[in-house]
Structures are given as structure tokens and as C-alpha cells.
Amino acid sequence: MKDFFGSKAVGFYVSAAAAVLTLATLIVYVLYGTVGGGGRYFSPVALTFLILSIAAFAGMCIFKVTAPWAGFVQAAFLFVSFLVCLYTCYRYFTEVFYGGLTAQAFSMMNKYFLAMLILYFLSVIVSQVGAEMRQRKQSQPQAAQADGYSAAQ
Amino acid sequence: MKQTVIRILTLLSRVLFHVMAVLFGIVLVGGMILRENSESITPMLNQKSYIVVDTGDEDFEEGDDQYFTSDKSSVAEMKEYTGELIEEIAAGGVALLKNENNVLPMDEGDTVSFFSVSSADVVYAGGGSSGANTSGVVSLRDGVKAAGLSVNENLWNWYSSSSTIEKYGRGEAGNQFNLSFAIGDASWSEIASDAKENRNDTKGGVAVFVLARNGGEGKDISYANDLDYLTDTVDDKPVDYTNGDYLQLSAKEKDVLSNLKRLKEDGVFSGIAVLINSAYALQCDFADDPAYGIDSVLWAGNWGTTGAYAIGDILAGKVNPSGRITDTFWEHNYLNPVLANFEIANYNEVLTDMEKTGEADGGTNKYVVYQEGIYNGYRYTETRYEDYVLNQGNAGAFDYGNTVSYPFGAGMSYTTFAYSGFDVAYDDRTDEYTATVTVTNTGNVAGKEAVQLYLQKPYTAEDKENGVEKAAVELVGFAKTGLLDANGGENDSETLKIVIDGEQFASYDATHPNADGTTGTYTREAGTYYLTAATDAHAAVNNILEKKATAQQKERMDQPGDAGLVKGFDLAADYTKYAVSSVTGNPVYNQFSNADLNLYAGKGGNSVKYISRSDWEGTVKYGTDASGADLGNEVKITATPQMKSDVAIPTISPDSTPYPLYGEAPVYSLVDLRLDEIPYDDEMWEIFLDQLSWDDTVRLLSAGQRKTLAISDPINKPETIDHNGATGPVKEYNNNEENNYGLAVKNNDPDKGTTPNIYPCNGLVASTFDAALVEEFGKAMGEDCLWAGYNGLYGTGVNIHRSGYGGRAFEYYSEDPVLSGEIAAAEVRGIQSYGVYCYMKHCVLNELENNREGLCVWANEQTIREVYLRAFEIVLKPVENGGGGAWNVMTGFNRLGLEWNG
Incomplete structure (x- = not known):
């Protein structure tokens, strides 16, 4: 465990934060689709990609070979999930804001939907940032190579 | 680096x-979303979604594609013509409700002093989808001057100045969601002093106070502290309602009127007239209030672009008013029992968390109960009055005079008329009753008279047992004379004939067991039925009481009736003749049990005690007391698990019903069906429709707002423009120009960018009680649609004035369904004669605007059929069956019970 975390760069932790946000998004999305009145605005496909995003990150960050790409793959799945979610639920916006972008309309929005949307945005942004950051620390060169003696020996 | x-x-x-x-x-x-919605986006960008290809038909001649023609040569000429019809409607629809001291008519050259900001800032139309452009309207000043009267110019200039209107006006009618409900106006001290009391300006003429109220789509009118949509200010103006009621005089209005009385007593004015500019029935306790000294009251609704000319003519006596009001005008609004359950209520817990079905303030978790049943408007006031006179039904100390200012159908004239020779003949071959009555002008001025025919059905023991309610009188027909000469003239009398169907004698009994095992149908109970010709609903009841009441009972009548205008019929019971539709031949049985809270299977412990004439005191509830305090009498509904289940929009699953065919081999184009009138059930239509592909069918059904889509091969159907509104076309003549085949665009008319004239509110159309005039008016409207490129009109509106507070009352005709239906039928016959199809709206039980999307409306079947669907029934019946023959219907946003209208 010490070696595991010891080898991780800042990017890993950013992507891990994104994964936590994604997990929160997933939970709220499931609630929205079950008890939150999501109805036809809930997409199982979007949910699947959310799960894939978390699973991909969790799986890939374990192995040295795949770890550098964990954040990127996580961000990619999450982004696809987000697009599918937007496509599924854009009509909800047209219904709620039929009368214009009013404070009253905002206040009447489905609370699960609003929370899900906010979490989605945060997850996507954080995952995109994490994807660009190094996931593993770079290996340090040996001290002998630094002073030129070990090569000669 | x-x-x-x-x-x-x-x-x-x-x-x-x-x-x-x-x-x-x-x-x-985004591309996927845009493609899905391309049918809506394309016209928004003023682009064409299709092209027309000339296939080179050798037989085609220029004009072949113009199925309906206009004899007008320009938009200007068309607007001139509709302007004439609008003026005629106003002339025939304005109702004179009070006229004392010979204040009206005025003499030529007399001066009119217009008071209230509304005199210069008239409400020409309601807001929302029927909202209209007020450019080009004729002002009251111009209308009055055209009639040969003078105007107090100093006063007019003050009221009409932009600074006055900005400071004291109510704001623009605006569009949906942006209505202005401020009353505004200037108090007496705020009116410029040199304008209001200068005898040189007033010249001893008449002070005309314009009393205006606004309304429109999307919001109902405030009643009794119902300020859900209002705060302490409205459009930056302080809310100045009396008792929270928009339809009562405000303090400023009272202030001005009381000062006008003072000036009248000082001789500054010869009289005071109130001109009501409102499609919403105002509380009329002010009319006889000695504090204001009002001599005359004219109701004119929203009179449209040129209606001011008619008002001027009426004030000047060039036109004799002949309109009759189409609603009961209450002395005190709080005495209207409808208002106990007019406002929206919340279930004790939400039925569903499902998304809002439209606007953010959707009505899915809200409801309203039509607890009054059939007793809306005069059906309540006149029935309870009769029972008070006859001392039955626990009527209590019902004070008619303190309840009603002006009854349904009321209206005076500058002359007088006498009815004589009333008779009714029955034809058992056609099951029709033909009533005839001779109307004679007994006065000194020519005028027209609208005769109203009312029916009384016996309220029997069986009715009480089965929960069937019957009003003391129901309007079943009407007719209007031509212009009758003053008494002694060559044409000073006319015999009118009114034909009504025998099925009007039946009532709906939702408990009746039918032979085929179903329940509920129209029945006619045994008893004495009365028909009477009358000047209004109250006169009708008094006529009948005069005939049947005892001497002792007659002492309780507030005025004598005329038994000579009553004909009685002793009829046997008949439970089968009217159990079958006279139009379709289909059996009639209960269809709306789920909308009746007492019959709905999932009601749980909920129930409604509908108003019943068997027990007035026990069933009539009022919404507020005299001070406007809420009595909390609305029906409370506790949500049940089945309600939560039933409120959801059902998922349609395939069943064994044969599926329509799609994508069949091409046989007909739409143009092949244009020649000769092909019955709707002809096989050609089946073959034609079977050609449509599934995808094209989906597109047609899902992209139908304000148009129907163009569909190419094989049916080659062009795109159509269907647009608002309920009172006539409102969009520019070149609206959606790329897809507009109207004459204005086709001829590149210089006025194609203008809007049609503003048509009057439908209440004013109905108050003419003149079906022939309305049909001509409808033709003018249809021809106007031809110029504007309308293929379909989102109108007319045949919901019922359930009270004066319904936001879209200006789009609807009356509290009475027969008047609404017959006038709408006449108008639709006229409009459709120019090939414009009418969407009768909003079907059904859409009497409220607040939370209309998904709102649960509960009512019993008799009420739905006899009151709220009756107007639709009349206007949709084929023309050969005496109906309007309307081709289309628009559903309401609301639910019937828990089931969505759509």
C-alpha cells in the first residue's frame, strides 16, 4: 500500500477525486431514476458509462502498465456518459424553462436532477484536469550515474 | 528557451x-438534438423545409390551386371590411344595463367627458396567445366625434398624455406570463383640476367613466386575497384591490365616481354613465349605489379595433343598443358559490414527483372540484330564487336582489317592446318544438330585440333520488328581430320562430341502468315542462312562476311575470329515445365516472357533496365572506395510493387491436381528394392515409405546433399554417412568409407586414344574440385568414365562464353552454366557409389558467355533459344536424379527474 501510494503523482489524486465525484453522481443519478421521478429522462446507457468510468479508473490505476492511462480513460467514459445524459434529458430543460429562465422555474426544478447535473459538471471538469496530469511519479536516475562513477565501475 | x-x-x-x-x-x-427538432427550428430561422416542384400538369390553369377566393383586392380593403363587421358586432352586442333620467342617448353636439385612464388606454384584447397589436385602433374620442358628439378635449388630453398613462395606467396587456393586473388610475385629486371641473369644457354634458379590467392566458384573476401571483405591488404599482378582488371598484375609482356625483349635483354634468370595458364580469354593487349617482351603465367587453364607432353611435342614439349580457353580473361576488372551489388546491401530499408537464408551475399535484355541479351562474341564482318563492328545497332567506345586479340575458333599449302571440307547436315526426312570438316596437325609436327561449324541466322525486339536478330555467334557443320601426311604422313588428330539439328536454342521469348493462344516459322524466319567451333569465323564471305558483307563493316574487308567454307540456317519461346519440346513433352511457370523485374507484375516503336544489342551505358554500376573508370551504382531497398510480401518463402497450397500415403503395396525392366533397368515412381516405409511412406519421403528430408539416411522396401535402387565436387571426399577414400562401404574401401586398384588426372578445360576439350576424362576422374572419395565410385557426374558444375570474374568459362566450355553442357554431360555419379549419378549444374543463398544465379537475358526469361539453357538442355537430360542423378540436392541458385530456 505504501509503495502503491508512494508511486502515485498528484494527477492520480485528482483523478481519484474525480472518481469519488463520479460515484456521487452515480448515486444521485440512480436515486433520480428510481425515487426521484426521472422517468423518461433517465438513461441506463449513461449510468453504464458512469460505472465504467469508475471501474476503469479503479482497475487501471492498480497496474503499472495501465496506470498512466487510468485518468484519461476515466475522463473519456465519464464524458461519454455526460453526453448521453444530456441527450436524454435536454427536453426536461425545455419543459421546465418553457416560460423563460426565471427564478421561479429554477426553484421548481427536480432537486435530484439539479444535484445530478451539478455533480456531473464537477466530475467532468475534475476528471479532465486529472487526465492531463501525471498519474505516476517518474523514476529517479541512480546517484552513480549522476556523478559518472558507477558507469565506469 | x-x-x-x-x-x-x-x-x-x-x-x-x-x-x-x-x-x-x-x-x-447538439447535431442529434438539432436534427430531432429541425421541424421546429427551420421555420424559426425563416427557412423553408420543403420545395415545390412543378410536375408540369398540362391541365393546370392559373388559379386552379386557389380553392377559396376573396373579392377584396388588398389587405387595406380586407381590413376595412372586417372593421365594418367588428363595428356591427359592437353595435349589436353592447348591452345597456341601466338608463335613468334620460341621460342616454345624448343629443348631437353634446359633450362627453371621459374619465379614467382606461378611457384613453382601452383594453382591446386579452393577453396571451390571443393578444393583439393595438396599432390602428379607433379611440373612444374619435368614435364619439364620428357620431356627432363633442369631447372634453382638455380632459382627454390630460388622460391620454404619455405621462398620465405611464404614471396612472395599468401597464401593457402584454403576452403570456407578463400580464399586468394593476388597476392603477388617478384619484380625483390627482386629475388635473383645470380639466375635470371646467364648465366650459364639460358644457353640462355627460361624464362617461370607463371601467376597464384586463386578463389573459396563463393567469387567473385575483379573487379575495388570492395573491399567489402577486406581491404588494404589481408592475411597480401598489396593489389597490378592494378585499383582494380585482373585479370590484378600487378606492380611486370610487373616489372619482363620488366626485362626479358631486359635480352632477352642481350642474357641471347632466348625467353619469359607466362604460364597462371588461370581458370579465365585474361586481356591480356600484351601479345603484347612491354614493355614485350613476345614471347609465353600458357593458361593452373588449370592442375591437373599430368598436369605438359603435359606442359613439350608441351614446349619440344613432344606434339603439340591443345587446344582452351573457353572464350573471353579481351584486356581490362573494355570493357566487362557484368561488368556494374556484382556486387551485393542493392534495394533502404530492401524487407524483414526475417532471412538470409544461410550465414550471405545473398542476399535476393540484386539483379543483366543480362542487357547484350544474349550478353555475344563472342556473344557481334563478333556481334558488324559484325555490325561495315556492318555499322548497331549504332555499332559506335567499335575497335575489342582494345577489344579482343584472341577470343573464339582461339588456335595455332606447325603445320598448311588447311580446304577444306566444305559441309552441310540436312535430312528433322530427321531435322538434317550434316556438313563435310576435315582437312589436311600442316605443319612439327604431330598435332590435333579442328574444330568449327558456325551458323548465320538472324536478322530480326520481331526480332527487338519483342525484339528477335541474335548473329552474335553461336557455334552449334565441332569435333577434331585424330593425323594427318606431311604433306605428310600417315594419314595427316581426314574428320570430325558434326551433328546438326534443332532446333538450332530457337530462343526464348517471345512475340510470341501461338495458345493455351500462350505466347512465339521457332520460326524460314524466311531468310538466314549460317553455317561455323572455327578455332575460330572471324574467323567464317569473313568467313560469306567474303561470304555476299559488297566490301566496307569488307574494314572494320580486316582480310579476307574464303567464301569457308560457306554454306547458305534460310529457311522459322516456328512458330510451335520448339514450342514443341523434347524430351517430351510438348508445350514450357514462364515460366520465373517473372524473367524479364520488364514483372514482380509487377515491378512498374522499367524497363531494355537490350543490343540490333539494337542500340549498346544506350544500351551498361560499368562498369568502363579505370582507373577503377565506372561509376555507374548498373540497379537500386526501391522496390515495391509486390516485398516485392513476395520475401517471400510462404507457401504451400493444394489444389485439388491429394496427393501422403504413407505407402502402402510392395511390392518391392530396390533390386527388380535393374535388367533390368526399365523406370522411369514404374508403378513399383509408387508402390515402395508409400510404403514410410510420416516420411521416410520427413527424406529423409530433411537430404540429402552429402548423402541420409538409409531407412529400406519395401524398404531396404542403405545409400549413395554423395559428391563434380564439377571437380571430392575430399574426402579421406575412407571418412565416416562406411557408405562407396567403393572399397578402402572394400579391406582395404593401400592408402584408401589418396585423389584422383586433376582433372583439367572444362575450361581445355572443351578446348580440344574433346568429345570422355572427355567421357573417365569421365569414369576414375566414376571408381575413385567407389573406393572412391561415389554414387553421386556434379558435374559437368554447369553455364556459365558470366565474368572472377565469383568465381566458375573453376568449369564451358565456356562462351558458347553449348560447356559447350556437354562437360558436354560427361563427365557425362562417370561418370554415373559406376553408379555414377551426380548432375548438380547450376540450374540456379548462376554465382555469393557474396551474393548467396537468391540473386535476373533478366534476360529475351530468355537469360535464350538460354544461361544459354541451357547447363543444353543438359546435362539432354536422351542419346538417344544426351544428357548426367544426373540423378540429384542441384539448386542454388539464386532466379530467386524474386522466390527462390528451
């Missing part, structure tokens, strides 16, 4: 990669 540049470029490329990836995703999804 090099490393730095490389790092920067690497960073930039990474950022660019992410940006491009995000953009790619947005474009991908």
Missing part, C-alpha cells in the same frame, strides 16, 4: 486536444 517553447507547445496541444474533444462531443450531441 527551446525547452520552454516545447513545454508551452505541448501544454497548448493538450489543452487544444481537450477543447476539441469537448467541442466534438457537443457538436455530436
